Amino acid sequence: MRLWGITMIQIFLLQLFLFLSLLFGIITPAFAGEPQDQLRQTTDKVLTILSDPALKPKEKVKERRELILKAVDERFDWEEMARRSLARHWAQRTPEEKQEFTHLFKELLERVYMDKVEGYSWNKISYEGEHIDGDYAAVKVKVFTAKDQTIQVEYRTRKKGNQWFVYDFIVEGVGLVNNYRTQFNEIILKSSYQELVKRLKTKSTQN
Numbered sequence: 568m569r570l571w572g573i574t575m576i577q578i579f580l581l582q583l584f585l586f587l588s589l590l591f592g593i594i595t596p597a598f599a600g601e602p603q604d605q606l607r608q609t610t611d612k613v614l615t616i617l618s619d620p621a622l623k624p625k626e627k628v629k630e631r632r633e634l635i636l637k638a639v640d641e642r643f644d645w646e647e648m649a650r651r652s653l654a655r656h657w658a659q660r661t662p663e664e665k666q667e668f669t670h671l672f673k674e675l676l677e678r679v680y681m682d683k684v685e686g687y688s689w690n691k692i693s694y695e696g697e698h699i700d701g702d703y704a705a706v707k708v709k710v711f712t713a714k715d716q717t718i719q720v721e722y723r724t725r726k727k728g729n730q731w732f733v734y735d736f737i738v739e740g741v742g743l744v745n746n747y748r749t750q751f752n753e754i755i756l757k758s759s760y761q762e763l764v765k766r767l768k769t770k771s772t773q774n
Contacts, residue, residue, distance in 0.1 A: 602704040602724045602731040603697045605642065610692075612638040636677065644732035645673045647725065651734065652747040656755055664760075671767040672747075702726040 613635055616622060622631040649669040650657045660668065695707040703725055710718040723735040735744040754763045 601726075601729075602699065602722075603694055603706050605731045606706055606722060606724075606733070607694070609638060609642040612641075642731075642733055644725065644727075644734045645669055647732070647734040648672070648744060651744045653751055654748050656752070656760060660760070664764075668764065668767075671764065671771060674771045675767055704731060 616634045646669045649672040691711045693709045695709050697704055697706045706722045708720040721737040722733050724731040724733050
């Protein structure tokens with residue numbers, strides 16, 4: 568997969584967490600632990616925004632998306648995701664470079680996928696359970712599409728304090744972090760870290 572290429576799997580990866588396509592019903596098991604409950608809290612916030620009549624007009628698109636991203640930021644560990652995506656190259660970076668890369672990585676995901684999000688709809692989302700191992704947990708979700716297809720999603724979360732934050736998600740066996748780790752590593756090895764940053768910056772300035 569190319570860094571700037573958009574495939575159906577790539578679209579699913581960000582969509583299924585950032586917005587969870589909460590235009591339809593959600594099914595949650597009767598007994599759910601902290602990670603799953605907190606994910607649901609975030610999706611409830613997103614649902615409220617998506618269903619707000621005042622935010623539906625075209626002139627409200629920017630405001631609506633900003634509100635959604637703000638809600639998602641409360642549950643999404645961008646720095647951890649950026650660190651894992653950069654892998655061994657992260658340790659070589661200065662604090663300033665790490666901060667810059669995290670910002671550019673977040674921008675990349677937002678810009679590549681944002682315009683795709685509202686064009687998809689699902690019939691319902693079913694939370695299938697969770698597995699907790701210390702400060703790490705995996706939450707499994709099944710998405711039922713409007714075409715009667717099912718998509719298996721697994722959110723990887725890490726606990727900080729009393730909150731669980733998503734640092735990766737796997738869709739039908741394809742992980743977002745692993746996908747970008749491969750691409751970033753290839754660019755760095757063939758050229759340099761500076762070249763990767765240059766490409767990210769160029770992408771962020773494109774309309």
